[in-house]
Amino acid sequence: xxxxxxxxxxxxxxxxxxxxxxxxxxxxxxxxxxxxxxxxxxxxxxxxxxxxxxxxxxxxxxxxxxxxxxxxxxxxxxxxxxxxxxxxxxxxxxxxxxxxxxxxxxxxxxxxxxxxxxxxxxxx
Numbered sequence: 001x002x003x004x005x006x007x008x009x010x011x012x013x014x015x016x017x018x019x020x021x022x023x024x025x026x027x028x029x030x031x032x033x034x035x036x037x038x039x040x041x042x043x044x045x046x047x048x049x050x051x052x053x054x055x056x057x058x059x060x061x062x063x064x065x066x067x068x069x070x071x072x073x074x075x076x077x078x079x080x081x082x083x084x085x086x087x088x089x090x091x092x093x094x095x096x097x098x099x100x101x102x103x104x105x106x107x108x109x110x111x112x113x114x115x116x117x118x119x120x121x122x123x124x
Contacts, residue, residue: 074100 078096082088 070100 074096077099078092081092081095
C-alpha cells in the first residue's frame with residue numbers, strides 16, 4: 001500500500017520528467033542538424049502520393065479505352081447484321097450484346113467489367 005510519502009515521491013518524479021521535456025523543446029527547435037531529413041521525408045511522401053495518383057489515372061484511362069472499344073465493337077457487329085432481312089433488329093441486338101459482354105483485361109478485386117444495358121435506335 002502506498003503511503004502519502006510514496007505518492008509525493010512519484011508526483012515529484014513526474015514533475016521532473018515534465019520539466020525535462022519543457023527544457024528539451026527549445027533545444028530541439030534551435031537544433032539545425034537533421035533538417036534535410038525532414039524535407040526528404042516530406043518530399044518522399046509527396047512523391048509516393050503522386051505515384052499512386054498516376055497509377056490510378058493510368059488505370060482509369062485504360063478502362064475507359066477498353067469500354068469504348070467494347071461499345072465500338074458492339075455497334076459495328078450490330079450494324080453488320082442490319083441488312084433489311086426479317087429479324088435483323090433482334091439479330092443485331094443479340095450480336096451487339098455478345099460483342100460487348102466481354103470482360104476487362106484489368107480486374108479490380110476479381111471483378112469483371114460488364115455493360116449492363118445498351119439502348120439501340122434505328123430509323124428503319
